[in-house]
Amino acid sequence: WYQRRVRVIKGTEFYDGKTNRYVDFPITDVLQMMGRAGRPQFDDQGIACIYVHDIKKHFYKKFLYEPFPVESNLLDVLTDHFNAEIVAGTVKTKQDAMDYLTWTYFFRRLLKNPAYYHLEDLESENINTFLSAIVSGKINELEQSYCISVDTDGATLIPQILGYIASYYYLSHKTVKMFADTLNPASGLNDILQLLCDVTEYDEMPVRHNEDKVNEELSSSLPIRVPSFSYDNPHTKVHLLLQAHFTRQAMPMTDYVTDLKSVHDQAIRILQAMLDVAADSGWLRTSLNIMHLVKMIIQGCWMKDDPLLQLPLIEPYQIPLLYQLETLPDSPCFPDIISAYSDREDQLRKQLGGEFQDRAISQIHKAIRHMPLMRVSHSIKGSELLDKNFSPRPAPGGAVWIPVHADKEYSIEVKLSLSKTGKSPTHQKGGRKAHAPRFNKPVDETWWIIMGEIDTGELIAMKRCGPFRGNTITVPLSFYTPESTGSHIYTLYVISQTYLGLDQQYPVYLEVLESEIVYQMGDVLVQDDEGNMELEDEYFEEAPESYQPVNEYFEEAPDSNQPVNEYFEEVPDSYQPYQPENEPLPLAPVNSFAPPGLQKITSTISSTKHDPPPGFSSSAPPGLSSSAPPGLPPPSADPTGLPANSTKTRGRKNKNKNQKGKTPKPQVDDGWSENSTDWAGATDTWS
Numbered sequence: 001w002y003q004r005r006v007r008v009i010k011g012t013e014f015y016d017g018k019t020n021r022y023v024d025f026p027i028t029d030v031l032q033m034m035g036r037a038g039r040p041q042f043d044d045q046g047i048a049c050i051y052v053h054d055i056k057k058h059f060y061k062k063f064l065y066e067p068f069p070v071e072s073n074l075l076d077v078l079t080d081h082f083n084a085e086i087v088a089g090t091v092k093t094k095q096d097a098m099d100y101l102t103w104t105y106f107f108r109r110l111l112k113n114p115a116y117y118h119l120e121d122l123e124s125e126n127i128n129t130f131l132s133a134i135v136s137g138k139i140n141e142l143e144q145s146y147c148i149s150v151d152t153d154g155a156t157l158i159p160q161i162l163g164y165i166a167s168y169y170y171l172s173h174k175t176v177k178m179f180a181d182t183l184n185p186a187s188g189l190n191d192i193l194q195l196l197c198d199v200t201e202y203d204e205m206p207v208r209h210n211e212d213k214v215n216e217e218l219s220s221s222l223p224i225r226v227p228s229f230s231y232d233n234p235h236t237k238v239h240l241l242l243q244a245h246f247t248r249q250a251m252p253m254t255d256y257v258t259d260l261k262s263v264h265d266q267a268i269r270i271l272q273a274m275l276d277v278a279a280d281s282g283w284l285r286t287s288l289n290i291m292h293l294v295k296m297i298i299q300g301c302w303m304k305d306d307p308l309l310q311l312p313l314i315e316p317y318q319i320p321l322l323y324q325l326e327t328l329p330d331s332p333c334f335p336d337i338i339s340a341y342s343d344r345e346d347q348l349r350k351q352l353g354g355e356f357q358d359r360a361i362s363q364i365h366k367a368i369r370h371m372p373l374m375r376v377s378h379s380i381k382g383s384e385l386l387d388k389n390f391s392p393r394p395a396p397g398g399a400v401w402i403p404v405h406a407d408k409e410y411s412i413e414v415k416l417s418l419s420k421t422g423k424s425p426t427h428q429k430g431g432r433k434a435h436a437p438r439f440n441k442p443v444d445e446t447w448w449i450i451m452g453e454i455d456t457g458e459l460i461a462m463k464r465c466g467p468f469r470g471n472t473i474t475v476p477l478s479f480y481t482p483e484s485t486g487s488h489i490y491t492l493y494v495i496s497q498t499y500l501g502l503d504q505q506y507p508v509y510l511e512v513l514e515s516e517i518v519y520q521m522g523d524v525l526v527q528d529d530e531g532n533m534e535l536e537d538e539y540f541e542e543a544p545e546s547y548q549p550v551n552e553y554f555e556e557a558p559d560s561n562q563p564v565n566e567y568f569e570e571v572p573d574s575y576q577p578y579q580p581e582n583e584p585l586p587l588a589p590v591n592s593f594a595p596p597g598l599q600k601i602t603s604t605i606s607s608t609k610h611d612p613p614p615g616f617s618s619s620a621p622p623g624l625s626s627s628a629p630p631g632l633p634p635p636s637a638d639p640t641g642l643p644a645n646s647t648k649t650r651g652r653k654n655k656n657k658n659q660k661g662k663t664p665k666p667q668v669d670d671g672w673s674e675n676s677t678d679w680a681g682a683t684d685t686w687s
Contacts, residue, residue, distance in 0.1 A: 006047045007037035012056070015209035020232065024056075027063050034064075071116055072106035079138045079173055080166070083147050087159045087167040094155050097135045107131075145177035161280055169273040172200040179277040185457055187278075187286040189303065190224060192293055195274070197239040201266050205234035205259065214252050215240055222247060238263055245438070246302050248309075261440045267297050284452040284459040291448060291495050298498050300438030307334040307501030311367050312437060313360050321351045334501030338371045339419075367435050372445055372468070373419040376494050376504055382410035392511070401511040407483045408515060412492065412508070414449050416465070416473045431467025434498035443498055450493040451479045451508075460490065464497075485512045 012030060013022040030050070038046025052060055074081070082100075085091040091100055101107060110117050110127075119130050139157065142148045147163030150156070162176040182195050207215075212232040219226055222243040230236040241260045244251065251257050271294050278286040292303050301309050308319050323332065325340055325347060332340075341348050345365045352361055380402055392400040404410060432445045446466035452459045461479040482488045490508040 005038060005043050006049065007034060009033050009048065009050045012050065012052050012060075027068065030060070031064075031068075069113070071113065072104070072109045074104055074106040075117075075134070078134070079141045082138050083142050083159075083163050083173055084167045086142075086148055086157050087163050092157060094135055094139060094157065097139065097157070098131060101131055101135065142173055145173040146180055147173050147176065162277065165273050165276050169269045171270065171273055174200045175270070176273065176277065179274050183274070183278055183281070183283070183286055185281075185283045185286060187283075187289060189289050189292060192274070192286070192289050193224075193242065194239065196267065196270060196293070197235050197242065199270055201270060202235055202238045202263070205238055205262070207232050207234050207237055208255065211237070214256075218244060218249075218252060221249065242267075242297070245300050246296055248300060248438075264297065264440045268294060271297075279459055279462045282458045282460070284450075284454070284457050287450070287459050287462070288493075288495070291497070294497055295500050298434065298436045298439045298443055299500055301500065303500065305500075307499070308337065310435070310500060311364050312435075313356065313364060318352070318355055321355065324351060335373055338368055338373060341365065341368050342371075342373075370435050371499070372432070372496075372502065374494070374502075374504070375417045375419060376414065376506065377417075378412055378414045378492060378506065378508075380404070380410055380412050380508070382408070395507075395509040397507075399507070399509055401487060401509045403511045403513055404481045405515045406481055406485050406512050408481050409478055410481060411476050411478050412451065414475045414477060414492065414494070416447065416468075416475070416494065418468060418471045431469045433467075436498060445499075446497045447473075448493070448495040448497065449475050449477055450495060451477060452491050452493065453482075453488070454491055455489070466497075481510060482512050485514055488512055 012025050014025060016023045034048040037048040050060060082097055085100060091097050110119060114122055120126060143150060147160055147166055149158045149160055151158055162180060166173055166176045215231040215237055218240050224243055226236050226239055241263055245260060271290055275287055275290045278290060296303060299310050306319050308314055308322055322337055328340055329336055348365050349361050392403060395401050434443045434445045436443050444467040446464055449463050449465055451461040461477050463475060463477050465473055465475045488510045490510060492506045492508055494504040496502045
C-alpha cells in the first residue's frame with residue numbers, strides 16, 4: 001500500500017470461503033485503508049472515497065465521523081486464557097476465575113454496554129448470575145478437553161498434562177483435545193498430516209473468491225487425494241499447500257506463497273505439541289512418524305525422496321551423478337556420500353561439471369560440509385548396575401548384555417560428537433543453524449534422543465537436545481528397566497529434527513535380574529510364604545508375623561555398642577529397650593517398612609513404662625494403632641509426603657497416563673539446553 005493523495009475504496013465486502021458468501025470488511029480495516037490517503041512529505045490533507053451500497057451509507061457516516069466504541073472480544077478466547085492461568089497457578093479455584101474476570105476490560109465494558117454482551121440489566125444479582133454462568137461454562141469446556149479436572153470439593157481446579165501442553169505451545173484447548181481423541185499407537189504419516197491440517201489454528205486460513213477451482217486443479221497433480229466437496233474448506237487448502245511443498249511444485253499464484261508461509265509459521269509448534277501428547281502415551285511408532293513430518297516440512301520433501309534433494313540446486317534427475325564416485329561403498333547411504341565429497345571439491349566438480357557452473361558447485365559443496373555427521377557413544381549409569389556374581393555374556397556386534405535390576409531407574413548418557421565434516425562456524429546468537437532453504441525462517445539444528453522398545457512399540461523416554469554450540473553434546477536420559485526378568489533389547493534413537501537421512505539407532509542389550517532392594521520409588525516389595533517377592537501397592541495394615549522391626553537402643557548391646565536394626569521372630573530376653581527415668585521414649589523410624597520421606601521423628605511416646613516393641617504384644621503405645629509400625633500413619637490415612645489424590649505408579653509404566661482427567665507428574669528436564677530448568681522439560685521428557 002503506497003501513500004497517495006486520493007484513496008478510493010471500491011467496495012467494502014469480500015468473499016468469505018468459510019461461510020460461502022460476501023461479508024463486510026471490519027470497520028477497523030476500512031479506517032486503515034483510509035489512513036493511507038495523503039502523502040506526509042507532500043500533502044497537508046488526504047482524500048478518501050468509499051463506494052458502498054446506499055443502504056450502508058448512513059452506517060459508514062456514523063462510524064467515520066463519530067468516536068468508535070471499542071468492545072471486548074475476550075469471551076471468544078476466555079477458555080484458553082483460563083487454561084493458561086490455571087496452569088500458571090494464578091487461578092486455583094472457580095472463585096479465583098470469577099475474580100480474574102472482574103479485573104478485565106470485558107467487565108468494564110459489560111457495565112457500560114450490557115446489551116452488547118446480552119446482559120439484560122445491571123442488577124447485582126443478574127451480573128453475578130451472568131458471570132457465574134460464563135465461568136462455569138468455560139471451566140466445563142476445559143474439563144471436557146482434558147485440560148483440567150475439578151477436585152472433589154467442586155471448586156479446586158487441577159491442571160492436567162494436556163493443559164500444560166496447550167499453554168506452553170499457545171494452542172487452543174480444542175486442538176489438544178483433537179490430538180487426544182485422534183492419535184493412536186498405529187497412526188501413520190498420512191493420518192498425522194491430516195490431523196495437522198484439521199487443527200483449530202488453521203480455521204482462519206483465507207479461501208478467496210474462485211480459489212476452490214484453483215484448489216481443485218492443484219489437487220489433480222498431488223499424490224494424496226482430498227474430498228472433492230471440500231475445495232473451499234480452509235483445512236483442505238492447508239493440506240494441498242503442504243503437499244505442494246513436499247512435491248516442490250510451483251504455487252499457482254503469489255497469494256498461495258504467502259499462505260504457505262502462514263502454514264509454516266504454526267506447523268512446527270503444533271507438531272511439537274502433538275509429539276508430546278504421543279510421547280506421554282508411550283507410542284513409539286506414532287512419535288517417530290510425527291518427527292518425520294517435522295523434517296518433511298523443514299526440508300520440503302517426502303520421506304521416500306532421496307536425502308540428496310536437501311542439497312541446494314539439486315534436481316531428482318541429477319542425483320545419480322553423485323553416486324558415481326568410485327570410492328563409495330556398494331550401497332552408499334546419505335552420510336557416506338556427504339563424507340566422500342566433504343574434502344573432495346575437485347571430485348564434486350568432476351561429477352557435476354556438466355550440469356552446474358563453478359559458483360553453483362561451490363554452493364553445493366558448502367552445504368555438504370555443513371551437514372552434521374556425528375559420532376554417537378552411550379553408557380548406562382546406575383547405583384546397582386553390576387552384580388558381583390554375574391558375568392556379562394557377549395551380545396551381537398561385539399556388545400555385551402548389561403546386567404540391571406528389574407523395574408529400577410537408570411540413566412543412559414548419550415554423547416554426540418561432530419565429525420570434522422560437520423564443523424562450521426556457529427551462528428552469532430547461539431548454536432548451529434540448519435541448511436533449510438525451503439523453510440521460511442532460520443531453524444536450529446536440534447535432535448531428539450529416544451529410548452524405545454520395538455517389540456512392544458513403547459516409547460520409554462525422550463528428550464530434545466541441541467543445537468551444537470561446540471563440538472560435543474552430552475545428554476543424560478533417565479529410563480526404567482523392564483518389570484520382568486530375562487533378556488530385553490531396548491533401542492536408542494538419535495533423530496534429527498531438521499535433516500532426512502542422518503538418523504541413527506543403536507540396540508541396548510539389557511540382562512534384567514531380580515531386584516535386590518526391599519522397596520523403591522515409594523512402592524514396597526514383600527516376600528510371600530514361598531519366598532517370592534511381590535509388589536504391594538498399599539502399606540501393611542499389620543506387620544508380618546515373621547518379620548518384626550526392632551530399632552531401639554538397648555541397655556545390653558552387642559560388643560560394638562551399636563544400635564540393632566534387624567528382623568527377629570522373637571525378642572531376645574536379654575535385649576530390653578533402655579529407658580532413662582522420667583524421659584519420654586523417642587519414636588524411632590522403622591527403616592524396614594517406611595518409604596523415603598518418612599524417616600523424620602514426628603512424635604514422642606510419653607511413658608515411663610518399659611513397653612515391648614509394637615507387634616510383639618496386643619497392646620500398642622499411646623497414640624499409635626497396633627496395626628501400624630511406629631513412624632507410619634494408620635492404614636486409612638494418606639502417607640506422609642504424598643498428596644491426598646496422588647496416584648502411585650510402579651516402575652516406568654504410568655498406569656493412569658493418558659486417562660482423561662488424570663494428571664501424571666512429568667519429569668522436569670529441559671530438552672533445549674543442558675543447564676536450563678524451565679517447564680519445557682515437562683513436555684520434552686517422559687520416562
